[in-house]
Amino acid sequence: MIVERNQVVVSGSPEGQPIVFIHGFGCDQTMWRQVAPMFEDTFQVVTYDLTGMGKSDLAAYDMKRYAELEAHVIDLLSIMQELDLENVVLVGHSIGATIALLAANRAPERVASLVLVSPTPSFLDDPANGFGGGFSNADLAELITFLEVNHLGWSTRMAPTIAGQPAGEPSAEELTQSFCRTDPSIAQYFGRVTFFADERSAFEQAARPALILHCRNDALVPMQVADWMGARVPGATMKVLDTTGHAPHMTVPSDVVGAMRDYLAGA
Amino acid sequence: MMAKDASEERLETLAELVEDAPCGMVITDPHGRLRYVNETLSRWLALPARAQDRPAQLPDLMTLPGQLFYETHLGPMMRLQGFAREIACSLKVEGGPPLPVLITGVARYDAAGDPVRFDYTIFDARERRAYEDELRRTRRKAEELAAIVRTSPNAILSVDSTGCISSWNASAEHLLGRPFDAVLGRPVQEAIEFEGRPDWFEHAVGICETAEDASFEMVGQQGYHFEVTVAPIQEQEQTPSSRGYSVVLRDISKRKRAERRLHLALDEMKHRVKNTLAVVAGIARQTLPADMRSGFVARLHALSRAHDALAEQDQEGADLRDLLAFTAEEAGGHERFRITGPSVLLPPHQVTSLSMALHELATNAIKYGSLSAPEGHVLVEYDRERHDVGQIRLVWQEFNGPLVAPPTRQGFGSKMINSVIKAELSAKVHFDYRPDGVRCEIVFTPGTAE
Numbered sequence: 001m002i003v004e005r006n007q008v009v010v011s012g013s014p015e016g017q018p019i020v021f022i023h024g025f026g027c028d029q030t031m032w033r034q035v036a037p038m039f040e041d042t043f044q045v046v047t048y049d050l051t052g053m054g055k056s057d058l059a060a061y062d063m064k065r066y067a068e069l070e071a072h073v074i075d076l077l078s079i080m081q082e083l084d085l086e087n088v089v090l091v092g093h094s095i096g097a098t099i100a101l102l103a104a105n106r107a108p109e110r111v112a113s114l115v116l117v118s119p120t121p122s123f124l125d126d127p128a129n130g131f132g133g134g135f136s137n138a139d140l141a142e143l144i145t146f147l148e149v150n151h152l153g154w155s156t157r158m159a160p161t162i163a164g165q166p167a168g169e170p171s172a173e174e175l176t177q178s179f180c181r182t183d184p185s186i187a188q189y190f191g192r193v194t195f196f197a198d199e200r201s202a203f204e205q206a207a208r209p210a211l212i213l214h215c216r217n218d219a220l221v222p223m224q225v226a227d228w229m230g231a232r233v234p235g236a237t238m239k240v241l242d243t244t245g246h247a248p249h250m251t252v253p254s255d256v257v258g259a260m261r262d263y264l265a266g267a
Numbered sequence: 268m269m270a271k272d273a274s275e276e277r278l279e280t281l282a283e284l285v286e287d288a289p290c291g292m293v294i295t296d297p298h299g300r301l302r303y304v305n306e307t308l309s310r311w312l313a314l315p316a317r318a319q320d321r322p323a324q325l326p327d328l329m330t331l332p333g334q335l336f337y338e339t340h341l342g343p344m345m346r347l348q349g350f351a352r353e354i355a356c357s358l359k360v361e362g363g364p365p366l367p368v369l370i371t372g373v374a375r376y377d378a379a380g381d382p383v384r385f386d387y388t389i390f391d392a393r394e395r396r397a398y399e400d401e402l403r404r405t406r407r408k409a410e411e412l413a414a415i416v417r418t419s420p421n422a423i424l425s426v427d428s429t430g431c432i433s434s435w436n437a438s439a440e441h442l443l444g445r446p447f448d449a450v451l452g453r454p455v456q457e458a459i460e461f462e463g464r465p466d467w468f469e470h471a472v473g474i475c476e477t478a479e480d481a482s483f484e485m486v487g488q489q490g491y492h493f494e495v496t497v498a499p500i501q502e503q504e505q506t507p508s509s510r511g512y513s514v515v516l517r518d519i520s521k522r523k524r525a526e527r528r529l530h531l532a533l534d535e536m537k538h539r540v541k542n543t544l545a546v547v548a549g550i551a552r553q554t555l556p557a558d559m560r561s562g563f564v565a566r567l568h569a570l571s572r573a574h575d576a577l578a579e580q581d582q583e584g585a586d587l588r589d590l591l592a593f594t595a596e597e598a599g600g601h602e603r604f605r606i607t608g609p610s611v612l613l614p615p616h617q618v619t620s621l622s623m624a625l626h627e628l629a630t631n632a633i634k635y636g637s638l639s640a641p642e643g644h645v646l647v648e649y650d651r652e653r654h655d656v657g658q659i660r661l662v663w664q665e666f667n668g669p670l671v672a673p674p675t676r677q678g679f680g681s682k683m684i685n686s687v688i689k690a691e692l693s694a695k696v697h698f699d700y701r702p703d704g705v706r707c708e709i710v711f712t713p714g715t716a717e
Binding site: 026027030031033094134145146147148149195243244245246247250 | 297298299300324326330331332333334335336337338339340342343344346347354355356357399403
């Protein structure tokens with residue numbers, strides 16, 4: 001069952017318009033903890049973990065299948081189908097935004113609109129076509145190395161201790177680096193799929209209107225990529241948040257909630 | 268001047284400890300904005316002296332891939348769980364190569380539970396990174412090789428110095444029909460039995476004493492045919508007495524089946540050739556006039572026997588000695604037909620043409636030559652040429668026959684010898700019609716079976 005497999009959590013108003021949150025690479029659905037609950041008053045809120053991440057069933061992560069983002073798109077469509085969601089708002093962060101957009105292109109009849117938080121169609125530079133994604137192959141290869149050496153407490157033998165934390169205060173359970181961790185080989189693999197994905201043509205053929213939230217100083221998505229999306233993504237509303245970083249839903253959650261409310265109220 | 272009190276001195280020590288600590292120390296606000304960088308890290312990264320020239324954000328200190336990792340992992344972890352431990356990352360160094368570091372961070376909260384600042388300690392990880400890189404390279408290589416073994420279509424197993432199985436890949440499970448757990452630690456000769464060779468492994472180990480490996484074909488219990496290769500595993504740190512062996516079983520059942528089918532087809536072909544010759548002989552007997560009949564049928568008979576010789580040798584050819592034995596029979600036995608020469612294997616096309624030539628020579632000798640007289644005999648001597656061992660010189664010499672006169676016309680026999688034999692064998696043929704007996708010399712290069 002996909003609902004168990006992907007740790008799908010449904011909350012909010014059962015009769016409200018469905019809003020599905022898709023997290024990005026690196027963490028899991030807890031990333032949305034300061035945003036998703038804000039919509040529970042009027043929306044039926046759905047969050048889940050991408051296959052291979054968070055508390056999803058790691059055994060379901062078939063490397064061959066998940067070599068393509070398409071597999072995550074099919075997972076999302078299956079969740080919508082399983083929960084019988086119509087007229088859905090899809091909210092995705094980073095690669096989750098790409099997954100949301102691909103899902104809307106595949107099943108536009110189910111999707112009302114998109115909210116893309118810090119999206120990018122491609123991290124890779126493509127000088128031949130005048131596209132500056134921000135990163136070269138070598139940069140991304142080194143990132144993969146970081147993913148390889150940072151097991152983030154995956155080894156269960158590691159003693160759950162941490163410097164600077166008064167002993168005995170949080171329980172030992174919480175002291176392990178339990179967030180943002182998964183099997184390092186999956187992290188590495190999904191990292192490759194994420195950072196080498198090039199979905200420019202899908203962005204140019206967006207089948208549903210989208211709110212794009214971009215942080216002014218995003219180390220991962222240069223301003224020129226935001227300009228590219230503003231000019232090329234049909235039906236896009238570009239909103240630049242005057243902040244730093246790649247995860248505004250975590251750093252400035254109230255700004256993100258506000259921009260989303262305005263957009264969804266106007267839609 | 269008043270002496271410094273104890274708490275003042277303690278504060279100074281603490282300040283020095285932090286500023287000049289053997290690790291970098293950084294404080295940021297919850298947005299990643301740098302609030303404090305200690306002396307040690309400023310020195311490591313060669314940061315500008317003036318505060319306004321320095322990077323404003325923690326990720327600004329990192330290389331591009333480091334920033335990616337910060338945004339996707341380190342930052343979210345600090346927010347979500349309030350700490351991060353020993354995160355490997357790289358920092359930019361003004362005018363130098365990036366500095367590999369390990370970052371540990373902890374979030375500090377106010378009374379309301381909101382984060383107010385993130386404290387980080389940063390360790391120089393150059394030595395550790397170099398060591399890890401090497402480990403990673405070695406591991407990748409080992410994994411690659413392991414993957415080759417794991418996915419090989421051949422059964423690959425390792426056997427320890429006592430002859431017991433220590434590992435066994437997926438193809439071994441499949442080909443030998445037993446899971447690894449069932450054979451681990453068992454003597455390999457018991458776990459894998461081959462027909463008629465219960466001591467195959469000991470035998471192979473014996474061969475490996477003097478050779479690099481032992482390779483042979485075996486039939487397994489389930490009817491599989493295997494090519495088995497046993498080779499010692501050469502590891503530097505092992506003494507010869509403790510070394511193990513790799514055993515590779517390649518399933519050659521398909522090839523064996525194909526070979527069998529080919530054999531059957533060949534046998535069938537031989538059978539048909541003989542039948543056809545017999546039918547032709549039958550037709551000749553009923554059609555030809557009596558005077559021509561026996562010669563023709565005798566020639567067919569010679570041809571048929573040449574095919575018999577080929578059949579016995581499994582179609583790879585026939586021995587010249589056997590062909591001459593047939594001719595000797597035709598000529599009336601070894602009393603009258605003496606042969607000296609070594610064993611020489613000839614390919615099929617040379618066998619048929621040469622046996623026809625020998626038949627013609629014998630027929631001629633019986634009718635007109637030495638074998639037509641009661642005391643006459645033939646001596647056939649052949650050998651490899653001294654100056655060119657690739658060539659055979661065959662001399663047919665007749666003795667004690669009637670007086671020989673050179674023939675006035677060419678009969679079928681000499682036509683056959685002169686044309687067909689020259690063409691088929693690329694032979695040099697020389698007849699010498701000496702008054703005391705015909706001498707025929709045939710020099711040719713034995714071909715190889717195709």
